[in-house]
Amino acid sequence: MFPRISDSIRPVLWGGAALLGLGLAACGGGEGSDATSATLAAATPSAQAQRAIRDVGSLQPYLGIGINQLSYYDGSHAMADVVRHSQFRSNSWGDASVDVNGAPTSDFLMIFSSLRMAAGTYALSFRGQAEVGAAGIPEDGSGDRPYIRNQKYDSATNLTTAELVIPTIIRDNAWLAFSGTRRSAGAALDTGVTEVHLWRPGYPTDGSVQFTSEFxxxxxxxxxxxxxxxxxxxxxxxxxxxxxxxxxxxxxxxxxxxxxxxxxxxxxxxxxxxxxxxxxxxxxxxxxxxxxxxxxxxxxxxxxxxxxxxxxxxxxxxxxxxxxxxxxxxxxxxxxxxxxxxxxxxxxxxxxxxxxxxxxxxxxxxxxxxxxxxxxxxxxxxxxxxxxxxxxxxxxxxxxxxxxxxxxxxxxxxxxxxxxxxxxxxxxxxxxxxxxxxxxxxxxxxxxxxxxxxxxxxxxxxxxxxxxxxxxxxxxxxxxxxxxxxxxxxxxxxxxxxxxxxxxxxxxxxxxxxxxxxxxxxxxxxxxxxxxxxxxxxxxxxxxxxxxxxxxxxxxxxxxxxxxxxxxxxxxxxxxxxxxxxxxxxxxxGERGPVTLGTAVPGTVWLQDPAASIRTYGGGAWSYGGQAIRFNIGTRGKAFAESALIPIRSDLGGTYSFSINTIDAPSGGQMELLVNGQSVGIWKLVASTSGQPQASVSLKATLPSGLSVVRIRPLNNAIWVRDLVVK
Structure with missing residues (x-):
């Protein structure tokens, strides 16, 4: 019903002064504490034992949730690999140049949060080489800013590993800066890197766990x-x-x-x-x-x-x-x-x-x-x-x-x-x-x-x-x-x-x-x-x-x-x-609440009763002092011109009889009965005159307990219907 607010890029800190907060790998830094809240249970397809079997017919509600796009500002903390939430930008804060897989092809910034990030040691890895610095504002107002440590490059695998240490919770915009990038040992400077990962504290770095335990x-x-x-x-x-x-x-x-x-x-x-x-x-x-x-x-x-x-x-x-x-x-x-x-x-x-x-x-x-x-x-x-x-x-x-x-x-x-x-x-x-x-x-x-x-x-x-x-x-x-x-x-x-x-x-x-x-x-x-x-x-x-x-x-x-x-x-x-x-x-x-929609049956539903919650398609002209609904001719195989949908409610499932009261029905008139979308049969109506209601023969159908919807529609003549009778 409602349009979503645009997931536009949130503003980040601009200008050279913002980069002064970078802690370059070569500069070292103090020891940070690892987050200890991530207790992991391997959530795999074998986790079906955890699944609560639930469906629309269950006694308890069947509930869904929508999830948003992953971003550095989405607030979900869904992914163990923070890079899934991160955005690559150029050093001038414009759009980064990337390849078909999204990997930067030149020096870049990686924005990984604009809200809050937990303290701890995050495992960074990427293919290629770069000097990496970190920026972020400590929430407690201290000088304990994030920094990079233990950076190593393996020339045999072209893999760089390092640790991002966040000593205390950081807030607002936070990013990593990659400079002097080389995609491979023999590549020129400023050619970017590939396969970037930044694993949250406590999570394996092999991709075996993709989603955070809290998510x-x-x-x-x-x-x-x-x-x-x-x-x-x-x-x-x-x-x-x-x-x-x-x-x-x-x-x-x-x-x-x-x-x-x-x-x-x-x-x-x-x-x-x-x-x-x-x-x-x-x-x-x-x-x-x-x-x-x-x-x-x-x-x-x-x-x-x-x-x-x-x-x-x-x-x-x-x-x-x-x-x-x-x-x-x-x-x-x-x-x-x-x-x-x-x-x-x-x-x-x-x-x-x-x-x-x-x-x-x-x-x-x-x-x-x-x-x-x-x-x-x-x-x-x-x-x-x-x-x-x-x-x-x-x-x-x-x-x-x-x-x-x-x-x-x-x-x-x-x-x-x-x-x-x-x-x-x-x-x-x-x-x-x-x-x-x-x-x-x-x-x-x-x-x-x-x-x-x-x-x-x-x-x-x-x-x-x-x-x-x-x-x-x-x-x-x-x-x-x-x-x-x-x-x-x-x-x-x-x-x-x-x-x-x-x-x-x-x-x-x-x-x-x-x-x-x-x-x-x-x-x-x-x-x-x-x-x-x-x-x-x-x-x-x-x-x-x-x-x-x-x-x-x-x-x-x-x-x-x-x-x-x-x-x-x-x-x-x-x-x-x-x-x-x-x-x-x-x-x-808890258990589902009771259904109150629809007329209780056995009973009679007057088609003009506002409390009956009837929905009609078509003109629905009224006649005889507001006694009945007129249904115009429908043609099987086409979109029917007019029909009425009548909600009814039964306490007990079982077989019920259905009839209609018509007024001035034409000789040979036919009206189809459908219950919960299934055709039950056709009433072949008896001609009636002088505005007196005429009961049809009965058709039988099975109702489940609870809500059902009866649909009636004419097949060959315009027909006036006053009541639906369910016994």
Whole structure:
């Protein structure tokens, strides 16, 4: 729902005076104390024993978390190798000259923090030679600045090793300066170095542990890790597989995001399910290779095409699931959301071609935004079908779970239009262009769907007065949150999908424009308030009561006001105890809240009852003094003109009878009944006259306990329906 604040480069210290803080390797320095907090447990794919088996059907909530892009200012402290967070810059503080793997090709600076860094001894290594100095400001105001010691060069391996000693916690901008660089013994000066690593205190230097123990612990509070920002989904221009970032890359990455292998490694290390966001412009070959990488692993550049005894980079570990989303918020035309324009261009290119699936029922050349809604569903379905070919039918909706993400609350009918189009096109075999060789239900294409689940208070966080803060928390979440959740749940369940929020959570003062009513520092005060814990728990209960089944919270770090770390006092290790994380601690061990959405059955649902939460598509004209809804004619195989989605709630699962009361039904009129996306049968209506209700015959269907959504739609005539009766 909300655009992210731009991850622009934070300002660093400029000018020659700043370099006076450098401690060159040749200058020596005092002894520093090693950090002792990093207690390591080898987090490998064998860590599946740690995994809490959880799903949407579990008694306890199923929770996700988004992670941000790695940077020197992200505050996650995620990687054991600090270079993964670091940025290379020239000695004049401009962009560094780098090779295809991100390694500097001339003398450079390596910015490794702009927040806080823990004291201790960090292990530095790189291929080539250089004089290395360190800069950083001691937080305690002392003169104990960081320095380099024990630098050695091995000419046989062209490897330089050294130690970065940080005697006491440093704050603000910190960097290493590399001068007199040579890539090899015979290389000229000022040619840079390669394979730079800077390992945190206490971690092995062979790469066997990639993620910090605290970050793993933070991720294990959740059940799903969503890597949208991690792979730069909003700005990722990748088309070909060769466009992607590989595991050979060092330092901060650009618009192509982190390597897929690193995201898979995080899922494996934590034993948590994975949510991926596929680049908007990725071609079919890219889709296939991505699916192969997840199933078989890779050699660091290309995926394997079959199982390997010892893959260089392992696939997703057995027992873990992968959620697959096309791009991110492709409805969002806000700044930084490049995917909207890319998807719109792709849709426009085929909008007038009636042999293309999105225009199968007529040209969309005059309505590019309808074309966009359908394109999002079309490409998302294509991704799903590609993963089906690579993983096999049995893995779909179990191991592989494609998701149709949309604008919250079916805003601008992005969700309903996508579902109606997909139901019409994929629901029938088509032997002439556009061809569809296999008829599929919506639930054969996607596992879940829905919009975001952000919420705020009706009282904006404008100041720190207790009256304002009390009113803010008393109004968190606003009533709109429940209504939007219900809308998404009704549309998704009505087509047989799980109701999923791709991201969401509280963001004090956040607005749809991303500007925010509250500045980040003020938002941080509200986030750090202990009342945030209680209100998040209450908001999650609202989400569950209105049919929500899986909420991915946004975001662990680096994006005020939505982040989960403490922005008032940035940590020196990954945060595991903020008020927001405390809410997650409580939610994950408690039971789900009851669902209250929908009319209790057995019972009768009057289609004009505002409390029934019915969602309609089409005109929905009223008749007979407001007694009934009119449904216009629909055509099987096309996007149906009108339908109603009716949420109902049963305490006990079992077989129920369904009938409708019609008014002035035409002779031979037919109305189809679908329950949770599956067609149950067709009512062949008895003609009635004089405005008197006429009961149809009964159709039987099985309901699970809890929420179900009934969908009714006409097949051959305009029909007036007053009630749905469930016995």
């Amino acid at each position: 793993v612990a933070a991720m294990q509070k959740f059940h799903v890790i969503r890597g949208m920002d991690f792979v730069a989904a909003n700005s990722n221009p990748s088309v070909k597989w060769s466009d992607r970032t590989t595991m050979r890359h060092i330092g901060m990455v650009g618009s192509t995001g982190q390597p897929w292998e690193l995201l898979v490694a995080l899922a494996n290390a934590t034993g948590r399910d994975l949510w991926i966001n596929v680049p908007v412009k990725a071609n079919d070959d890219y889709l296939q290779k991505l699916a192969q990488l997840l199933r078989y692993g890779s050699d660091g550049v290309n995926p394997y095409t079959s199982a390997q005894a010892s893959p260089v980079h392992p696939p997703l570990a057995p027992g873990l699931r992968v959620y697959v989303e096309y791009g991110n918020e492709l409805w969002n035309s806000g700044p930084g959301f490049w995917g909207f324009g890319w998807a719109l261009d792709l849709a426009r290119a085929v909008a007038g071609d009636t042999t293309h699936p999105i225009a199968y029922d007529g040209s969309l050349a005059s309505d590019p935004y309808l074309a966009l809604r359908r394109w999002i569903a079309f490409r998302s379905a294509a991704i799903s079908l590609t993963f089906r070919r690579v993983f096999g039918d049995s893995a779909m909706m179990t191991t592989v779970r494609p998701v149709l993400a949309s604008q919250v609350g079916d805003a601008n009918v992005f969700f309903s239009e996508a579902l109606r189009w997909a139901d019409g096109f994929y629901g029938q075999v088509r032997t002439t262009p556009p061809i569809n060789r296999t008829a599929r239900a919506i639930s054969d294409l996607w596992w879940g769907g829905g919009g975001a689940a952000y919420y705020d208070s009706d009282t904006p966080p404008t100041d720190t007065n207790e009256a304002t803060m009390s009113a803010y928390f008393a109004g968190l979440p606003s009533a709109q949150f429940g209504r939007d959740t219900a809308t998404d749940a009704i549309w998704s369940r009505g087509y047989g999908l799980k109701s999923v929020a791709y991201e969401g959570g509280p963001g004090p003062g956040g607005t749809p424009t991303g500007a925010g009513v509250a500045p980040p520092q003020l938002a941080a005060l509200y986030n750090a308030d202990p009342r945030m814990t209680e209100r998040m728990i209450a908001a999650h209960r609202v989400y569950e009561a209105n049919g929500g089944q899986m909420l991915n919270y946004y975001v662990y770090s680096s994006s005020p006001p939505w982040d989960f770390v403490n922005d008032l006092t940035p940590g020196v290790v990954s945060s595991t105890s903020s008020p927001k994380l405390s809410a997650i601690d409580t939610l994950r061990v």
